[in-house]
Amino acid sequence: MSKSKGRILVIDDDDYITLSLKLLLEEHFTEVTTVKEPKKIPGILGKQSFDVILLDMNFKQGDTSGEEGIYWLKKIKEMEIDANVILITAYGDVNIAVKTIKEGAIDFVVKPWQNEKLLSTIHAAYTLSQEKKRVKHLRSQQKILSSAMDNQFANIIGQSGAMLDVFKTIEKVAKTNADVLILGDNGTGKEMVARAIHRNSPRAEEVFISVDMGAIQENLFESELFGHKKGAFTDAREDRIGRFEAASGGTIFLDEIGNLSLPLQAKILTVLQSRHITRVGTNDPIPIDVRVICATNSSLATMVKEKRFREDLLYRINTVEITLPPLKERIEDIPLLTEHFLKLYCKKYQKEHIRVPEYVVKKLQKYHWPGNIRELQHALERAVIMCESDNLQAGDFAFLGNESTEEQSFDDFNLEKLEEWAIRNSIKKHHGNISHAAQELGLSRGALYRRMEKYGL
Template sequence: MKKTGKILVVDDDRDVLVAARLLLKKHFDTVHIEETPSSIPTRVRNENYDVILLDMNFARGESSGEEGFYWLNKILEIDPSAVVVLVTAYGDVQMAVKAIKEGAMDFVQKPWQNEKLLATLSAAMNLRKSKVEVDALRSRQRRLHEDLDQPFQEFIGESQAIKEIFRTIHKVAQTDANVLILGENGTGKELVARELHRQSRRAQEVFITVDMGAITETLFESELFGHVKGAFTDAREDRAGRFEIASGGTLFLDEIGNLPLPLQAKLLTVLQRRQVTRVGSNTPRPIDVRLICATNKPIHQMVAENQFRQDLLYRINTVEIHLPPLRERPEDIALLVEHFLANYCKKYQKPQMQVSQAALKKLQKYHWPGNVRELQHAIERAVIMSESHILQPHDFFFSGATQKHDGLVFERYNLEDVEKIVIQKVLTKHRGNISQAARELGLTRTSLYRRLEKYGL
């Protein structure tokens, strides 16, 4: 069997060091010995030891163990994950308890029994391996969270409405109050949720997102609360739900307004009891989550129409944050354009671009039904397609007509353009059926065909 492990033995008795090295080098890959305790910091900084075997008394006649505790603390200051086994000829139960409390893995008395020492060091090696794995997983998790979070650090603005939202986030983030974020699609609800998490006391823990509109009723309990093996046909193993996974961190329930009434009752029960029971199990499991919800639906109106439970709304909206649509804060468009331009020029390795005043005015006048997300995509497309360093109005293409309330909003009001757009929309509505489209437009089939030919449709 291949030998593994790097051991450091520290003792002021040269004979003990030699004996330890003779024994341990048969079982471990590397064994270093050190007679001078003042050299410990240098060795720990320069080497990655799996286990440190540390004598507790170095001064002649000393038996209090204070020197050992001093150097133990020094080692743990330099490497908090270090595994230290203390050794002394003057041990007692009280000293052993103190050693463990101070951070030592174990306590061995001299003269040691070889089998017991080897068993202790083997256990210490396993502990070190576990600590290294945990540290690596935490580091990987932190990096993964940073990478996942990177695209969501773009909630910017200088309008009064956005400044007020920033102030609210700053006030609320440090609490565990449940937050409900309201706003149209594309206004940045998830950006606000992640900013709340970043500024909270749970920032180093997980941020778990659940799209409530994408979960079917049959999978709702399994996805959110988890299941045990055999709970249903495809349950081949125990699986934690989103609430358990998010415990200690933040759970973001997006599009909560899409949740059917029967499932709202189940969610309310979990929030009230702060515990979940996996599907197929009778054992409740405690959860500790900071809950943030979001919806683009008129949730207060839904309560009035009995489409959303009032008691659930009260549970999730301790604080409400309303995100204004982009059309209501045109003063933020220039800042957003500058931000997205810099991002996409870097992404597509293009020289830094600028937006002409005429193009900026066009962007500021447009009503942005898709809000910031639509602006972001418009900038990305312009950066990709433009061959100039200065983006002009023609670099930004918007659909000719978009729905707004119950009518049409046009980018241009030239009568021929309007007629063409209306014909296109009616044809789309009737899936190309000429007879039905002509009837709705109040035209004969022949007249409609003439217009189709005229506009190249």
């Protein structure tokens, strides 16, 4: 019969009882710890957790009240609210049994016991312990997912040659478990590429955990990444899994890994080499199965030469490199991106009829975009919020300037573009008076209205 990988704690002042239980339970569980003095309970629970705790109800000679057992039951539950405690007594008092259940015990055993019945009770408690751990793991995982998930834009947008090369690389690498390093300036979409790799991988049904390495305080690094045990430090009020453990089975994305100090780089390297993590406050290694994708806007090769980044860590994370071009090098994608963000924010702010004239798009293509796609996204959102007409103008983008009618220029002399420009500015000049604008343009009111409808004015 195989043993359950469970930890059992027996607390009883009778040497015969503790020895009997140890011999019996060691045949069924991997670890059985015995304690004679209940005052040692806090010290033991402060160092490790147990799946099941067997607690005697009376420790003083002649005492049959069970009060001391109830006292220590409360103490155990204060330290470990999910502790699975089975109380043992030589006196089968129903009132005491009811009281202990109300205080948090999961069962009640009377001495002398039948081995089969006792084992059945303990196995049931062990199963409950495993279920509680699974629920706790899922809750912790969900908390991390809630803070980490950012699926606002599920697809990468682009048709430029540079982006087509990126798509090809994503398609090739996604099918493997190879570690990937994504390089690119801030705002180029590194996390979106990481998510695309995950979505197209065999791990697509599992979790994707994103971690901004530069945002984690150094003194909390191990706790955030590897988890901690309750009491490991002042604010550790409960057991908590770390990001690596939460991502097990799926993908972990380590963004801005170039921001890590050398000591923290060493800790990450150890985990990547061993594929084990150890929670703060424990000595128990926990195996993890994660795909690792890293990203940075720094030149790690330069940092290696300057002794600011570990060469062995660079070799570990860059099995495949993907370099994302800045937006100024993929200007043919700006119309697509502009259309995408415009639709998104028009819907969000209930301004469904706003459009961006082609001459404005061309101006957007000439801008150098130091903030890349993220800057374009924010610029479109602001423009939609502030726009008072159905057409965005160059002046709606602060960095493009606010051109007057005389300053408007064209890259070509397409008659429709010139006509649209003339109509728009004539209406603006006459403050919306259609009759005056039509007279200046040499059109009838009806003809002007038809052209306005044609150009969406």
